[in-house]
Amino acid sequence: MARYVFKRVLMLVPMLLIVIFIVSFIMNLTPSDPGTLILGERATKDAIQELNDRLGYNDPFFIRYVRYVSRALRGDLGNSWKNGAPVIQEIVRRFPATLTLAVGAIVIGLTIGMTLGILSAVKQYSALDVAGTAFAMALASFPGFWIGMMLIILFALKLRWLPSFGVGSMKHYILPWFTTSCSFGASMLRMTRTSMLESIRMDYIRTARAKGQTEKLVILRHALRNALLPVVTILGMSFGGLLGGTVTIETVFSIPGVGSLVIEAIRMKDVPVVVGATVTLATCFTLLMLVVDILYAFIDPRIRARYIRH
Amino acid sequence: MGTATMADIDLKKIDLKKKLKKKGHSQEIWRRFKKNRTAMVGMFIFVFILLVMIFADAIVSYDTAVTQKISNRFIPPGSAGHLFGTDNFGRDILARIVHGSRNSLLMGIGAVVIGIVIGGLLGSIAGFYGGGIDSFIVRTMDTVMCIPLMLLVLSIVAALGASLVNVLIAMMIANVPHYIRIVRAAVLSVAGQDYIEAARACGTPNFLIILKHVIPNAIGPIIVQATMAVGTMIIHAAGISFLGMGIQPPTPEWGAMLNEAKNYMVDYPYTVIFPGLSIGLTALSLNLMGDGLRDALDPKLRD
Numbered sequence: 001m002a003r004y005v006f007k008r009v010l011m012l013v014p015m016l017l018i019v020i021f022i023v024s025f026i027m028n029l030t031p032s033d034p035g036t037l038i039l040g041e042r043a044t045k046d047a048i049q050e051l052n053d054r055l056g057y058n059d060p061f062f063i064r065y066v067r068y069v070s071r072a073l074r075g076d077l078g079n080s081w082k083n084g085a086p087v088i089q090e091i092v093r094r095f096p097a098t099l100t101l102a103v104g105a106i107v108i109g110l111t112i113g114m115t116l117g118i119l120s121a122v123k124q125y126s127a128l129d130v131a132g133t134a135f136a137m138a139l140a141s142f143p144g145f146w147i148g149m150m151l152i153i154l155f156a157l158k159l160r161w162l163p164s165f166g167v168g169s170m171k172h173y174i175l176p177w178f179t180t181s182c183s184f185g186a187s188m189l190r191m192t193r194t195s196m197l198e199s200i201r202m203d204y205i206r207t208a209r210a211k212g213q214t215e216k217l218v219i220l221r222h223a224l225r226n227a228l229l230p231v232v233t234i235l236g237m238s239f240g241g242l243l244g245g246t247v248t249i250e251t252v253f254s255i256p257g258v259g260s261l262v263i264e265a266i267r268m269k270d271v272p273v274v275v276g277a278t279v280t281l282a283t284c285f286t287l288l289m290l291v292v293d294i295l296y297a298f299i300d301p302r303i304r305a306r307y308i309r310h
Numbered sequence: 311m312g313t314a315t316m317a318d319i320d321l322k323k324i325d326l327k328k329k330l331k332k333k334g335h336s337q338e339i340w341r342r343f344k345k346n347r348t349a350m351v352g353m354f355i356f357v358f359i360l361l362v363m364i365f366a367d368a369i370v371s372y373d374t375a376v377t378q379k380i381s382n383r384f385i386p387p388g389s390a391g392h393l394f395g396t397d398n399f400g401r402d403i404l405a406r407i408v409h410g411s412r413n414s415l416l417m418g419i420g421a422v423v424i425g426i427v428i429g430g431l432l433g434s435i436a437g438f439y440g441g442g443i444d445s446f447i448v449r450t451m452d453t454v455m456c457i458p459l460m461l462l463v464l465s466i467v468a469a470l471g472a473s474l475v476n477v478l479i480a481m482m483i484a485n486v487p488h489y490i491r492i493v494r495a496a497v498l499s500v501a502g503q504d505y506i507e508a509a510r511a512c513g514t515p516n517f518l519i520i521l522k523h524v525i526p527n528a529i530g531p532i533i534v535q536a537t538m539a540v541g542t543m544i545i546h547a548a549g550i551s552f553l554g555m556g557i558q559p560p561t562p563e564w565g566a567m568l569n570e571a572k573n574y575m576v577d578y579p580y581t582v583i584f585p586g587l588s589i590g591l592t593a594l595s596l597n598l599m600g601d602g603l604r605d606a607l608d609p610k611l612r613d
Binding site: 015018019022023026027029141243244247259262263274285 | 452453460465552568586591597
């Protein structure tokens with residue numbers, strides 16, 4: 001098991017190198033350079049050129065890439081071209097808001113989505129099943145940021161129950177949480193339902209029932225545990241996706257998260273911030289997928305057995 | 311001479327049989343699809359939206375959708391001549407939605423079609439040949455998929471400049487890995503079948519096997535995924551325009567309309583309600599169709 005984990009961690013290295021390469025390469029095509037951004041449009045061409053030279057911007061792309069990677073290994077993601085602040089500092093400052101948003105949305109989506117998914121599968125074709133699946137499909141079809149706008153109109157502007165933007169208190173997060181959890185909860189419901197329906201039809205469920213086990217235990221211990229594998233995959237992927245995919249929702253609710261940091265930086269063509277933040281989010285995603293793979297082994301003894309033999 | 315005609319007739323017979331069989335199969339799928347009421351509702355909504363898109367100019371002139379008339383601003387919905395009301399520039403919202411359908415659908419369908427073609431090519435190569443090529447393609451694509459989709463699209467748009475074509479290119483690039491995955495899985499599921507082995511034994515060249523045997527047999531799940539992907543892409547495209555990085559004003563597009571209207575949603579909620587409903591209804595109709603298609607293609611999956 002330890003060897004497997006070690007091997008997976010080792011595989012992260014080439015992956016991250018490629019991620020950094022792709023993102024830097026794309027941003028390299030952006031019409032922007034540090035000299036113009038730092039000195040402003042009105043600076044002389046020579047001054048801009050000189051600053052670019054000093055910052056090493058005029059070196060070939062590959063050399064800059066190697067330099068970036070070696071600095072990143074020491075935790076230095078460069079400085080913003082706009083305000084000179086270290087990129088890593090800005091990311092650390094913004095990360096809590098993004099994490100709070102993602103974790104809250106996951107908790108809500110997981111609780112509601114999985115519960116409804118299990119109930120729908122157990123009582124297939126019941127009114128709850130039909131209504132639940134239809135509702136999930138409708139939720140997944142509307143853009144999250146639009147659902148957020150509708151919630152703001154209803155709960156913040158008409159009813160005046162909740163604040164509509166900012167991150168002053170936990171109360172500020174309630175609407176963003178529900179907005180973000182919509183599409184995640186919907187996919188959770190569908191995944192749990194499909195997976196449960198499959199596992200309920202297996203022979204071991206019949207065996208468990210034949211043994212005279214209570215229905216509740218049959219569902220929770222036998223059916224659900226076997227249905228969890230694909231659900232955990234979706235959970236891990238969604239969590240990773242939510243860290244970087246909530247740009248539009250962060251914009252609607254004016255949440256100062258990493259996503260909105262990237263979009264601000266893209267607008268200002270502040271390349272180091274875009275690269276640094278995107279690479280950080282991608283790293284989080286890969287780490288989460290690693291955790292998912294390790295979780296597999298804990299959930300499914302068959303997978304665990306495969307690694308223990310070695 | 312005589313034998314040649316015989317062979318011709320034989321060939322024709324085989325051809326006819328093949329045609330009949332093919333027709334029978336698609337008719338069977340259509341018959342099952344028709345029985346699915348929600349899928350049919352989805353199809354009718356989507357066909358309606360397509361018709362609106364095609365006949366946009368006949369329904370309302372493009373000028374109505376873009377000409378600003380400040381004296382007409384914020385006419386509430388339901389008023390004479392402005393069923394959905396007017397926006398902050400006095401433009402008819404219905405006209406903008408009708409003409410915006412072109413850009414929104416074009417981006418959704420375009421990104422998926424081009425993505426499927428490229429992803430299909432790479433995915434079928436990976437799935438069919440396996441081995442080194444397969445693991446190289448899969449590893450690279452897995453890596454690209456670690457980058458948050460929206461951020462990848464936005465940085466490509468930033469590099470290329472904000473325009474409809476560039477958003478299309480960006481969404482295509484960012485999505486190719488997903489399609490490679492889908493196509494590869496579908497190809498893998500048929501690659502081990504006996505009829506592929508048989509074709510190989512007959513000495514059929516690989517590209518013909520892929521074209522004639524693998525793709526026709528693997529296409530079902532790919533179509534299902536593509537149908538639903540169009541909906542997802544429309545939502546993504548709307549998100550990009552909403553952030554102001556996609557189609558630029560005054561061109562009508564559903565996401566861009568939301569972006570322009572978001573500052574007025576406090577007092578004039580209808581300016582954001584209708585464009586959002588259009589996006590949602592389109593995506594919903596595609597999802598319903600995709601679901602129905604999946605059930606029709608493989609009745610076993612239903613339960």
